[in-house]
Amino acid sequence: MSRSFTYLGEGAALKASLQQVIQKINELVQESPSLIRGDLEVLTQRTGKLLRPALFLLCADGGEGKNDDLITVAASIELLHIATLAHDDVLDKALKRRGNVTLYSKEGAKRAILAGDYLLSLSLRLSSTFFDVSLVPSMTSSLERLCLSEIDQDSGFGNFHINRDQYFERIRGKTAELFGLSCRSGAVLGGKSLEVQNELYNMGIDFGMAFQIRDDVLDYTGESRKMGKPAGNDLREGIPTLPLILAVEDKLSGLEFLLRKPFWRVNAGLIRNRILSAGYSQKADEISGQYIQNSLVLAEKSLSKEAFEQYRHILDSLRKIPQ
Secondary structure, eight states: OOOOGGGTTTOOHHHHHHHHHHHHHHHHHHHOOOHHHHHHHHHTTOOOOOHHHHHHHHHHSSOOOOOOHHHHHHHHHHHHHHHHHHHHHHHHHSSEETEOOOHHHHHHHHHHHHHHHHHHHHHHHHHHHHHOGHHHHHHHHHHHHHHHHHHHHHHHHTTOOOOOHHHHHHHHIIIIIHHHHHHHHHHTTTTHHHHHHHHHHHHHHHHHHHHHHHHHHHHHOOOOOHHHHHHTHHHHHTOHHHHHHHHHHHOOTTTHTTTTTTTTTTTTTHHHHHHHHHTHHHHHHHHHHHHHHHHHHHHHHHHHHHHHHHHHHHHHHHSSSOO
């Protein structure tokens, strides 16, 4: 199925490469064993914006997939991301994702976990075939940080009194690391110098931090219908995100009373309204903007002119997500 990828502006080469990534993912699913193929079709039926493959391709050669190896690695990066989402759906007991019924909802936790595991193993097999050997430590480190961050978040269920540094460390592991890995992988396969590899890795980390903060802000400001998930879901699930953390730091009047255990679930709507009316979603979004600016500076320094313009379009799309 053709995709428009409007967030890329006029970047025809990158759009064409991402269509090839979708085609490659579909081919890999159809080549999979029949006993798991249906589950994989559910997981891959509606890919997102393919931001991680897009950043990988930009850092590799400006977005044009000049050979099948680049497309295959880009597909493996997206499969890794999809695998983590399959596991997230189980952890979050999510019935829908991007407006579609999840595999967890259709077939249960066991099937969702096993399908996610299969995609993870497929991603690792593909990447081990085409990745530069120097990327193996980076990949394993990113996966380790992702798992530890998810464990940290789960173990802190209902603890709304973490500080912003703990939050930043958590979202770096669970979200930003995969963006950083995507950028570093592209830089390595694109033959960039070690200095540029590190700069593009940090560009991806800053992008991922901004992306996750923006997503957390949307949990307060967004509409359930447009997001494909209930607004305020993180709060009801006992997950502290930046708008709430900033409000707790400032000792927002009445907030501690609303956050009392075991009543915070019942009070979630009131807490969300207090956070919004006091302007903490905007304050969090300003911090997201700082990460965007940091990422832009690194991109201008390290990407080609054409790739930088494409990256600016991607950042603009992140800025324009409705409040």
